[in-house]
Amino acid sequence: MYVIEYANDIVVIDCGNKFPDESLLGIDLIIADTTYLVENKDKVRALLVTHGHEDHIGGIPFFLKTLNVPIYATRFTLGLIEIKLKEHKILRESELIEIDSSKKIKIGNMNISFFKVNHSIPDCLGMVFQTPEGNIVHTGDFKFDLTPANKEYSDIHKMAQIGNEGVLLLLSESTNAERRGWTPSEQMVGDHLDAAFMKADRKVIISTFASNVSRIQQVVDAAQKTNRKLVLLGRSMVNVVKVAIDRGYLTIPDGMIIDQRDINIFPQEKITILCTGSQGESLAALARLSTGNFRGVDVLPGDTVIIAAGPIPGNEKNVTSIVDNLFTLGANVIYGSGSSSGMHVSGHGYQEDLKLMLTLMKPKYFIPIHGEYRMLHHHRMLAESVGVEEGNTFILNNGDAVEVENSIAQQSKKVPVGNTYVDGVDVGNMEFVLRDRKQISEDGMLMIILSMSRAEGKLIAQPETISRGFIDNNFSELRTDINQLAIKTVNELQEEKRYSRNRMKKQMKKSIREYIYARTKKEPMIVPIFIEI
Missing domain, CATH: 3.60.15.10 (Ribonuclease Z/Hydroxyacylglutathione hydrolase-like)
Incomplete structure (x- = not known):
């Protein structure tokens, strides 16, 4: 902006x-x-x-x-x-x-x-x-x-x-x-696509940026030259193709696009699949195809998969993982930089x-x-x-x-x-939320549940400590010590007549955090929960 x-x-x-x-x-x-x-x-x-x-x-x-x-x-x-x-x-x-x-x-x-x-x-x-x-x-x-x-x-x-x-x-x-x-011309990609389509013995699966309408048009042209039907997978691909057709930026012959449910009606060598996911997005169509998790559509041995986009810096690992999965399925995969594959400029x-x-x-x-x-x-x-x-x-x-x-x-x-x-639906500066998420992701969380008498402010049951994402080994012994420490903290504050919910939470977090770090060198999020009865 x-x-x-x-x-x-x-x-x-x-x-x-x-x-x-x-x-x-x-x-x-x-x-x-x-x-x-x-x-x-x-x-x-x-x-x-x-x-x-x-x-x-x-x-x-x-x-x-x-x-x-x-x-x-x-x-x-x-x-x-x-x-x-x-x-x-x-x-x-x-x-x-x-x-x-x-x-x-x-x-x-x-x-x-x-x-x-x-x-x-x-x-x-x-x-x-x-x-x-x-x-x-x-x-x-x-x-x-x-x-x-x-x-x-x-x-x-x-x-x-x-x-x-x-x-x-x-x-x-x-x-x-x-x-x-x-910068090389987009026309170069069209020539390489035509050659790959002519060589393919079974269905062709090609992934590119949904917004690259010129690239999509070249895929359509290659499919038409080899008498193939076209299947669109991925919400953004479907949306962009519809806008491009409606507004006159993309020409697709009548009857070429078919529903994914009709793939098996046609011979496999007459099918082209155009999908999202060229950047390795985990929920996009190509990633799901590479793991066999796209309902009704499978990558089979001998299929040709073309990744017609260069990986944006930071996405290389995800793209490589998908390529590995596709080779494991027996596909012929054309991938890599535009200069090596010819499929992207x-x-x-x-x-x-x-x-x-x-x-x-x-x-x-x-x-x-x-x-x-x-x-x-x-x-x-x-x-x-x-x-x-x-x-x-x-x-x-x-x-x-x-x-x-x-x-x-x-x-x-x-x-x-x-x-x-x-x-989600929240928009704003979420530094505190991210800090908490980071802490939980690294060291986990401990919840200490205390049942208290509302009238007297005293414990009426043993504390219960629940661990999420913390340690498993020897946790029973650690839980016992944490519960005892919680009881001690409550009793000390009552004796000093300094009992209040906020003060008790603050003191309990401090004492338990110090104890856990001394024992485990970990700093989980401590969440005291008071239930007043």
Whole structure:
């Protein structure tokens, strides 16, 4: 999420989500902290969306629940946003406005225009914000594919025109700033898919990003050339294919798509399965197929499985585990990096793509975005190599702001930000909850149940200690000691006439925690439970 603010007008660019790593136990999503926007909600005019990937639209339903402003996006992107808003039951009260590269809009003192860029999803835009201080350009995610499979060409001439008119500040994505050369064309994947389909003796199972409609179209074309039926597995795959067909971005012959329950009606060599799970997600279709847990669909010896996506850093272990499972089932598996398998090319520009964008735009100031720090650093070096003055590039952290006055930019204030977590229906800062979950996951939990007389405040039965995720060996002896310690704590507080529920809980946690650590070197969560009778 990026924010452009001029005078009394704020425009927000993109509103995505991140997926949690293993340290964020139980968390479903991470979304942007909108505290600053909520505090200035009277200034927030609109949300502009560059394209429909999750890291750019995944947080929109949560955003709209606090800041219900108009959303501007292209036809395909709006289709994906509508699915999310329906799931959250807020579609009716949301204002969705369709734009394209020829559209011009005015928001406050900003005139905004757009230009086409090529990426791994249809209908992607870069944006130009004309302000009294100068023009600000946000590229969105892009690469320069001169032979795109979907025929959506980057509007290079319009980019050159924007550059000639003058760009004060450019924000450009940095995902592949470490990779030399040009990003390969999506057409290369189509040739390799055709060859794999021709060679396959039995059914073909292919997993890719559901949003990569160009890749899906190439799968459809390969299936048509080999006279195969197509089965879709995975909710996101079904949803995206429906949006793409309904809005004219995907062409599938009538009768090609069949229900998964009809797979066994046709010869196995006439079946193609297109599924989710290319990143090793444990509940996605490919992972379930690899373990034999997808009802009605089996991976059999001789089947061809193609993973037509490169693993996002951090997902390699999960993907490798699925590949192992598939080989165990006797499948022929085509996997690995795009350069080795030929089944994937990146949707993000390599170094030469990034340098071309910088050369076309000729910015005075530059902010590399969308990448880890090392990627932003490499992008800064690329910018300086093609003419951006040293010192005119800003590498920003979350919350950092760049102020422009009299067409001079400088890094200034920092807006307080943090992570906002989505945990089921709960949304917010859950640091305390995560701390407790981490403690339980590492050292377990002990519950000490004490039955007390309500009138006298005395124990009327022996304490009962229950362990979850703690130790098993010699726990009977430890339980006896813990119960005795609990009795001692209650009696001592009563003798000192300092009995109160809160004080007793606090003292009991302290004494039992110290005792357990001395005995076991563990620090389980201690939960005293008082039952008053």
